[in-house]
Amino acid sequence: MAKITLDNLAHSYLPKPTSEEDFALKELNHDWDDGAAYALLGSSGCGKSTLLNIISGLLHPSQGRILFDGKDVTHAPTAERNIAQVFQFPVVYDTMSVHDNLAFPLRNRGRDEAYVAERVNEIARMIGMEDMLRRKARGLTADAKQKISLGRGMVRKDVNALLFDEPLTVIDPHMKWELRTQLKKLHHDFGHTMIYVTHDQTEALTFADKVVVMYDGRVVQIGTPEELFERPEHTFVGYFIGSPGMNVFPAKVDGRRAYIDGTALELGRGYRPLDGKVEIGVRPEFARLSQSEGLPVTVRRVEDVGRHKIIRAEFFGHDINIIAGEDDHISADMNRVTFDAAHVNVYADDWRVPGEAA
Amino acid sequence: MEKTVNQKAWFLVLPVLVLVAFSAVIPLMTVVNYSVQDTFGQNQFFWAGLEWFEEMLRSDRMWDALGRQLMFSGIILAIEIPLGIFVALNMPKSGFWASFCLVLMSLPLLIPWNVVGTIWQIFGRVDIGLLGYTLDALGVNYNYTQDTIAAWITIIVMDVWHWTSLVALLAYAGLKSIPDAYYQAAKIDQASRWKVFRYIELPKMMGVLMIAILLRFMDSFMIYTEPFVVTGGGPGNATTLLSIDLVKMALGQFDLGPAAAFSLMYFLVILLISWVFYTVMVNLDKKGM
Numbered sequence: 001m002a003k004i005t006l007d008n009l010a011h012s013y014l015p016k017p018t019s020e021e022d023f024a025l026k027e028l029n030h031d032w033d034d035g036a037a038y039a040l041l042g043s044s045g046c047g048k049s050t051l052l053n054i055i056s057g058l059l060h061p062s063q064g065r066i067l068f069d070g071k072d073v074t075h076a077p078t079a080e081r082n083i084a085q086v087f088q089f090p091v092v093y094d095t096m097s098v099h100d101n102l103a104f105p106l107r108n109r110g111r112d113e114a115y116v117a118e119r120v121n122e123i124a125r126m127i128g129m130e131d132m133l134r135r136k137a138r139g140l141t142a143d144a145k146q147k148i149s150l151g152r153g154m155v156r157k158d159v160n161a162l163l164f165d166e167p168l169t170v171i172d173p174h175m176k177w178e179l180r181t182q183l184k185k186l187h188h189d190f191g192h193t194m195i196y197v198t199h200d201q202t203e204a205l206t207f208a209d210k211v212v213v214m215y216d217g218r219v220v221q222i223g224t225p226e227e228l229f230e231r232p233e234h235t236f237v238g239y240f241i242g243s244p245g246m247n248v249f250p251a252k253v254d255g256r257r258a259y260i261d262g263t264a265l266e267l268g269r270g271y272r273p274l275d276g277k278v279e280i281g282v283r284p285e286f287a288r289l290s291q292s293e294g295l296p297v298t299v300r301r302v303e304d305v306g307r308h309k310i311i312r313a314e315f316f317g318h319d320i321n322i323i324a325g326e327d328d329h330i331s332a333d334m335n336r337v338t339f340d341a342a343h344v345n346v347y348a349d350d351w352r353v354p355g356e357a358a
Numbered sequence: 359m360e361k362t363v364n365q366k367a368w369f370l371v372l373p374v375l376v377l378v379a380f381s382a383v384i385p386l387m388t389v390v391n392y393s394v395q396d397t398f399g400q401n402q403f404f405w406a407g408l409e410w411f412e413e414m415l416r417s418d419r420m421w422d423a424l425g426r427q428l429m430f431s432g433i434i435l436a437i438e439i440p441l442g443i444f445v446a447l448n449m450p451k452s453g454f455w456a457s458f459c460l461v462l463m464s465l466p467l468l469i470p471w472n473v474v475g476t477i478w479q480i481f482g483r484v485d486i487g488l489l490g491y492t493l494d495a496l497g498v499n500y501n502y503t504q505d506t507i508a509a510w511i512t513i514i515v516m517d518v519w520h521w522t523s524l525v526a527l528l529a530y531a532g533l534k535s536i537p538d539a540y541y542q543a544a545k546i547d548q549a550s551r552w553k554v555f556r557y558i559e560l561p562k563m564m565g566v567l568m569i570a571i572l573l574r575f576m577d578s579f580m581i582y583t584e585p586f587v588v589t590g591g592g593p594g595n596a597t598t599l600l601s602i603d604l605v606k607m608a609l610g611q612f613d614l615g616p617a618a619a620f621s622l623m624y625f626l627v628i629l630l631i632s633w634v635f636y637t638v639m640v641n642l643d644k645k646g647m
């Protein structure tokens with residue numbers, strides 16, 4: 001296991017990138033702590049798979065360095081990095097038995113059979129496939145195949161990190177939960193550094209200690225699920241995480257007040273004058289429908305999703321979502337909205353402005 | 359659920375029955391008709407029973423031709439399948455050169471059989487052919503009209519030239535369908551080039567290779583035009599393959615009865631070998647090789 005350091009890393013698929021636009025992965029400095037579980041979250045094409053492939057060595061970056069425990073491996077081939085990767089589509093060697101699949105990486109490295117047998121049995125126990133070892137890998141279910149690819153990765157004792165590239169895409173929904181739980185348990189028991197790429201926020205938030213949110217080739221925020229929820233550093237994070245995502249409105253901010261279409265709104269913190277595109281963001285969870293207080297809003301419809309209600313409304317010409325408790329009564333004369341001032345975030349050019357507490 | 363019985367549905371099968379009847383059943387039955395009768399012309403037929411079949415089974419001529427035929431098919435399969443796989447493995451995977459190679463490879467497949475025969479017939483001639491003349495000039499004793507070995511080499515090289523592309527194209531299609539992740543996983547598992555071929559590429563190509571082997575077997579087993587144009591079955595009977603012999607018998611000697619019996623057995627042999635091959639391969643496939 002190792003700490004993985006990305007130093008000034010960037011990648012472009014073009015031979016001679018000129019502008020920043022040409023980079024699929026924009027310049028990035030980051031340490032992946034030894035033994036932590038990370039999720040790389042972002043929409044399709046945001047560069048997360050590029051980043052993963054650079055770490056695994058399947059791709060060589062256009063600039064910057066990758067260090068494993070301080071050792072430069074930027075140009076080292078995949079095999080030398082001792083990483084394991086689980087791909088989107090299960091990769092198993094169809095013609096081999098489950099046992100031989102698991103033994104394959106060890107045999108390729110010339111380990112003796114006694115050691116191989118011991119490790120394979122150990123891994124089979126970890127992934128719960130002891131009774132299937134003699135079976136051919138062909139014809140197994142997708143989740144069993146994914147477990148085999150995971151096991152093939154973990155069978156090596158010296159593995160530095162386990163990388164997952166959207167591993168649950170082809171798994172049945174009820175098995176997803178089970179596999180994710182098992183993965184989390186494996187991480188807990190054995191402490192491998194894990195990096196998990198996904199575009200599914202539930203997967204990311206339940207799996208990882210820290211979630212790395214990527215947008216347009218850039219890491220926009222690294223944080224715990226709680227931080228991502230309460231203090232999205234970028235409007236994309238606010239919008240991408242949460243269901244529904246954060247409400248964002250253009251506003252003018254002056255000191256402790258924000259003005260939307262000239263109407264004032266109290267903020268929890270004070271702000272210096274801001275340049276560029278200024279917006280405020282409020283999660284639907286921190287907005288509340290009211291009869292008498294707050295700003296005017298026009299309710300369009302109410303969706304009851306079971307554990308809570310989502311109110312779709314119009315607010316100064318913008319769409320707004322408000323979450324109300326399942327038991328909250330919503331009447332026709334509720335045409336005002338209030339925000340929890342402590343959870344109203346201010347954004348300048350899409351990036352969060354910290355503000356001054358006072 | 360109640361099932362509706364509607365006998366009119368049989369009419370939907372009619373077109374295909376008619377088509378198969380005219381394209382296969384009726385011609386085949388004509389042959390069956392000839393095979394159990396003797397004729398002296400003027401459409402006079404006499405019942406002969408299984409006599410022709412017995413005669414054919416006793417004749418060395420048919421067994422020799424069958425032996426040569428099996429050897430021919432065996433040799434070309436043993437060359438074309440591995441060579442086709444090798445070519446497919448070394449073809450560019452994408453871009454201009456991939457398309458270029460594909461077109462280049464398809465060219466031999468587009469040439470009519472008798473033209474292929476003519477090309478090689480001239481190519482191999484010692485007096486004017488590039489190949490024959492060159493070999494002769496180099497002091498190699500090469501003359502496919504007189505030397506059995508030279509004749510065999512010529513028709514085998516010709517078939518390899520003509521049909522390896524088909525195997526290569528099928529294998530290439532099989533290779534292209536392998537997702538990148540397999541190669542990446544193999545890299546991470548530190549698999550050698552041979553192991554990548556043995557455990558990833560070959561299993562994934564099995565399906566198309568089966569089709570390739572079957573097609574090449576059936577085609578080569580029925581081959582007529584090219585060897586006929588090049589060697590005419592000679593020297594002597596050295597390259598007289600089954601179909602060449604059959605044509606000699608049926609049209610050259612006009613022995614319709616024996617030829618009909620011959621062709622029925624010929625047909626059954628192809629059917630039998632193809633069936634055995636297919637069954638064995640499918641079973642192997644089920645067991646996962």
